[in-house]
Amino acid sequence: MKHSLVRSVLGGISAVALSAVSQAQIKLNEIYASHSGTDLQEFIELKGPAGASLDNYVVCIVEGEGQLGNQGQLDRAWDLTGFSIPTDGYFVLGVSGVAARDFTIVGSGSSGAADAIENGTETFYLIDAGSNANVLAIQALIGTDVDSDNDGITTLPTLGTIVDIVGLADGGITSATPPETIFDGATVTGPDSSFLPAGIYRGLDAPNPWCPQFLDFNEAVNTTQPRTPGAVNSVCPSAATIINYCTAGTTTNNCNATMSSTGTPSVAAPSGFSVGATSVEGQKQGLIFYSVTGQNSLAWGTGSSFLCIKSPTQRTPALNSGGTTNLCDGAISVDFLAFLAANPTAIGGAANGPLSAGNQVQFQCWFRDPPASKSTSLSDGLEVTMVP
DSSP states (O other): OHHHHHHHHHHHHHHHHHHHHHHHHOEEEEEEOOOSSSOOOOEEEEEOOTTOBOTTEEEEEEEOOSSTTTTTBEEEEEEOTTOBOOTTSEEEEEOTTOTTOSEEOOOBTTTOOBOSSOSSOEEEEEEEOSSHHHHHHHHTTTTSBSOTTOSSOOSGGGGSEEEEEEEEOOTHHHHSSSOOOOOTTOEEEOOBTTBOOSEEEBTTSTTSOBOSSOOOSOTTTOOSSOOOTTSOOOOOGGGSEEEEESOOOOOTTOOOOEEEEEEOOBTTOSSOEEEEEEEEOBTOEEEEEEESSOEEEEEOTTSSOEEEEOSSOEEOOOEEOOSOBTSSOEEEEEEHHHHHHHOTTSTTSTTSSOOOTTOEEEEEEEEEOTTSGGGEEEEEEEEEEOBO
16 A cells, blocks of 8 residues: 555656646747738747647737736737647647647637737737636636736736746837836847837747747748748747958959858758859859868969868859859859758768758859959858858
């Protein structure tokens, strides 16, 4: 009997410990609140351990704008009892237009398909209420002021444990009278200029921090920091370090080819990070080449160009610069990640020392310039630190 009691007690302790671990690991992961046109793609995404129970969890939104009598109103409180984190680790609360949703949130209007999340300063909560009674107590507060003394602290912490919290702010957070409010010490994200961000996300998912960049307001295009409900988030663009260095040569027609990049240098992505040079001599053959062994600055023949990267180097395919002969309107560019995916034996490719987050890659552009020394000219250098 004693052994059974011990097993029962230990089992109870294990269950409590597992619950605490799951609670600590479930996070708000991505929020899409406002976009071009009618807001038919709103969602709130949670990230957590597969199978973790969401019984007595409540996702809440507290109003933060308007007069003080309006600030602190509990706008939404969605009870997640009966649900759990799916096997992929993502749980999505979304309006009916979000295909990846696990829980449908209903907006305003007759269809309920839009405007479930207001386009203004608000605080988002993930609360473990601990009991059905507390869930019901929270939901009973919808439409009421949960910060009646206007001190920025709501009554919600008295009805459960705040598992995660974040504020989404527009320009009124500093310019409105009275100033808008983010509650209960939440991290403040936004504004985007003077506007509410379209949405926010944690770079490559929780527990990583919220990115300082925001989701794409252009819902139809969804390319710049794209929303990814039910899938891994994009990397924060600010995590990548990209610098220009070395000196571009001056060509026959006084062009100074300059390196730049677009996209995110994620080692996990199969494409989407391009490096290239602009202000190249028009209508010339050229290419991008790169190294992973460091910066350099060696004279290129007797001309004004410098070799900016160390050996060994890797060439990408030759391209025509386009533009106009004898003008500096040519350009040469390559999607570096797509090149690596298509050429696994290239330096940094999957079969030849694949790149890892934190590795640095140096790039330069080479192109034909017959009157110049060595009949070619070089751009400046570009050094990129890869991200996960």
